[in-house]
Amino acid sequence: MKFIAEINVMPLKALLDPQGKAVTQSMKKIGFSEVNSVRIGKHITMELEAADKEKARERVNEACHKILTNPIIEGYEYTIREA
Amino acid sequence: MKFGVVIFPGSNCDQDTVYVLREILDQEVIEIWHKEKSIVDVDVVVLPGGFSYGDYLRSGAIARFSPVMDEVITFAKRGGFVLGICNGFQTLCEAGLLPGALLPNTNQKFICKNVYIVPENNKTPVTAKLDKNVPLKIPIAHGEGRYFAPDEQLARMRQNGQILFRYCNRDGEISEQHNPNGSMENIAGICNEEKNVYGMMPHPERAADDLLGNTDGRLVLESLIQTLEEKKISVFN
Numbered sequence: 001m002k003f004i005a006e007i008n009v010m011p012l013k014a015l016l017d018p019q020g021k022a023v024t025q026s027m028k029k030i031g032f033s034e035v036n037s038v039r040i041g042k043h044i045t046m047e048l049e050a051a052d053k054e055k056a057r058e059r060v061n062e063a064c065h066k067i068l069t070n071p072i073i074e075g076y077e078y079t080i081r082e083a
Numbered sequence: 084m085k086f087g088v089v090i091f092p093g094s095n096c097d098q099d100t101v102y103v104l105r106e107i108l109d110q111e112v113i114e115i116w117h118k119e120k121s122i123v124d125v126d127v128v129v130l131p132g133g134f135s136y137g138d139y140l141r142s143g144a145i146a147r148f149s150p151v152m153d154e155v156i157t158f159a160k161r162g163g164f165v166l167g168i169c170n171g172f173q174t175l176c177e178a179g180l181l182p183g184a185l186l187p188n189t190n191q192k193f194i195c196k197n198v199y200i201v202p203e204n205n206k207t208p209v210t211a212k213l214d215k216n217v218p219l220k221i222p223i224a225h226g227e228g229r230y231f232a233p234d235e236q237l238a239r240m241r242q243n244g245q246i247l248f249r250y251c252n253r254d255g256e257i258s259e260q261h262n263p264n265g266s267m268e269n270i271a272g273i274c275n276e277e278k279n280v281y282g283m284m285p286h287p288e289r290a291a292d293d294l295l296g297n298t299d300g301r302l303v304l305e306s307l308i309q310t311l312e313e314k315k316i317s318v319f320n
Binding site: 011015016018019022067068070072073 | 140141144145148177183184186187188189190191231232233265
């Protein structure tokens with residue numbers, strides 16, 4: 001079966017996100033004064049083959065651990081749906 | 084000493100490193116393409132600077148899975164000496180051979196300039212021959228050099244003498260003002276607990292030729308070579 005994983009990778013909350021900080025400051029200047037903070041991460045869409053959803057979940061987890069994220073500096077969450 | 088300089092697709096300081104080691108420091112050097120599955124008969128493996136795999140995903144994240152890296156990891160675990168410069172440092176962190184990670188510079192810019200660094204201790208081959216009171220002027224050239232490690236990890240590293248270099252000014256003063264990229268505690272270079280794997284963001288190979296008017300980087304490489312020669316350490320002998 002084909003599955004699609006939508007993975008969000010975010011810098012850990014404790015870490016300074018200079019990109020998010022720069023965007024926050026810029027937004028305040030152009031009329032979005034209500035914006036308190038912006039944090040910027042990555043969105044990864046991955047199509048994969050797996051016997052079932054549980055198996056797909058397992059592999060996505062492994063991929064996130066092994067290469068897609070660096071747990072020292074990033075956290076992630078994902079959703080999986082049948083393609 | 085015999086050096087092996089690894090070349091990944093996107094490495095761009097490999098030839099500078101080979102040139103300095105071979106022509107200026109008179110060492111034997113072999114080039115190791117990243118697809119090699121074995122590393123034989125070298126004393127030191129160098130992972131050079133550059134933009135391996137375009138720095139996609141995270142700097143060093145893809146290079147870390149190049150075929151040669153399994154060998155580099157085995158080599159290091161057996162006590163072989165490994166030096167990662169800039170992108171090489173990032174790759175060693177991604178591979179778990181060095182603690183911590185390198186994040187985008189605080190100012191969001193690629194920084195290419197001479198900075199000063201000061202050795203933290205003389206207990207590693209890379210720093211053994213350096214004067215702790217004399218700052219070295221060595222260039223950095225990176226967009227992701229902000230060293231980060233969790234607090235407990237950093238405390239252990241401090242205790243184990245794993246911090247090699249800190250950014251400072253020309254007088255050796257270490258302060259936030261002289262921290263080019265936002266690294267924790269001004270860290271510019273570190274080593275592993277066993278002190279045989281080294282990583283630094285500044286480029287010693289870019290400050291080693293008299294013609295370039297700055298040779299402070301040569302001192303770092305000379306320290307490594309002389310110390311290893313003195314100890315007559317060769318992991319394969």
